[in-house]
Every structure is written in C-alpha cells, then in structure tokens.
Amino acid sequence: MVKPLLYYATLSPPSRAVLLTAKEIGLELDLHAINLLKGEHLTPEFIKMNPQHTIPTLDDNGVIIYDSHAICSYLVEKYGKNDKLYPKDLIKRSQVDARLHFDSGHLFARLRFLYEPILYYGSTDCSIDKIAYIQKCYDIMEGFLKEHDYLCGDDLTIADFCCIATITSVNEVAPMDSSKYPKVVAWMERLSKLPYYKESNQDGADELKSLFKEILANNKAKTSH
C-alpha cells in the first residue's frame, strides 16, 4: 500500500490531531513537514493543491483532503479497524460532529485569533478579552465532561484528539485554573497517558507555546524602541 502523504507541522494543532488519529488506528503516514513561518504553504504548487493553503493537507493516492476534522474522519472511515473513534450510529456521530465543529468554530478559531497576529504580523496584542474568550471555551468543555470521561461519552473519539491538540497549545497563554476546570484537567491527564501522546502532541504543543512567548517578547522589544 502507498502510504497517505500528510503535509503537516508539529507546531500546528490541527496537524497534531491527525497524527494522534493515525497513531490510534495504527496507520503509517508519509510525513512531509511544511514551515509556515517560511511561507512553504504559499507556493503555487501548494495553493493549487489546497486553495485554502492550510496544513494539515492529506494526499491519499491523489485524493486531496484539507481541514483536520475532515481528514480525521476520512482516515477512520477508510483505515480504522472499527468505528469507535468516529461512530457510524447517526446519533453518536452527530455528537462527535458537534464537538468537531466546536473545535473548528470556537476553540481553534479563538487560538488563531490570538496567535496569528503575534506570530506573523508583529502584533503585541495579548489582551484580556482574547484570553477570556479562550477561557470561555474551558467553561463549555467542563460542561461537556461533567458526566463522562471523554468529550462525547465514555469512548475516545476524534473529537478528543482535535480538542486536545488545540487546548494543549494554548493552556498556559490562556491560563487554566485547575480548581475551576477539574474535569478538563482530568481529561487532559487521561489523554496524556496514551502511549504515542507525547511525541504526537505534547512536544509540538510545548514548542508552539515557547515560540509564541519568544515572538511576543521580540515584538514587544521592537515596539518599545
């Protein structure tokens, strides 16, 4: 079998959601690193393949898929040994889809709103409203996890992978008070015990948070002169 080719970066939360999914289903990917800070996603070839010029982008034998949520569900459908990570049952699937949209439309969107101007455009705007906006997502997730171990019930799904990749990339910049969010903290600890978790997610999340702090400090130093 020709391995599916993934354009990705370890710094990128949605790329890491795909890496976690692939590990859980035992699928080997052909990994092609893209350096966003060097603009490697803005070449004519990349834009021809993905006009949205985002990573992750999957090339599965000529089938191009972008958006991590779509990639994760595709990989489970096509290569998963069972449907636990993305249930075929209509009601269960609707719950997973809802959480995937929560990551896409709320959690990751708020991270990007805070991170992108600082990482790419020299901004120093780390204002309290942007931080509080992310922390509101922690409140919502505490509710999702009230009676369950995972975001969609008692089983791990791709929604957990998408949300953990995002939240671990922002949780120190938008601090998470463990007394206020005990369920979210316990969920993060639960996922961190997966054997492939550190290399597939935590290392990249730590790298992104360090880079964010370093670039923010540089931007502040530049504007103070």
Ligand SMILES: N[C@@H](CCC(=O)N[C@@H](CS)C(=O)NCC(=O)O)C(=O)O
């Ligand atoms: N909803 C998309 C978001 C992907 C995304 O925004 N990726 C960022 C990196 S974390 C990116 O490629 N940014 C470059 C750009 O938008 O030009 C997904 O889940 O794949």
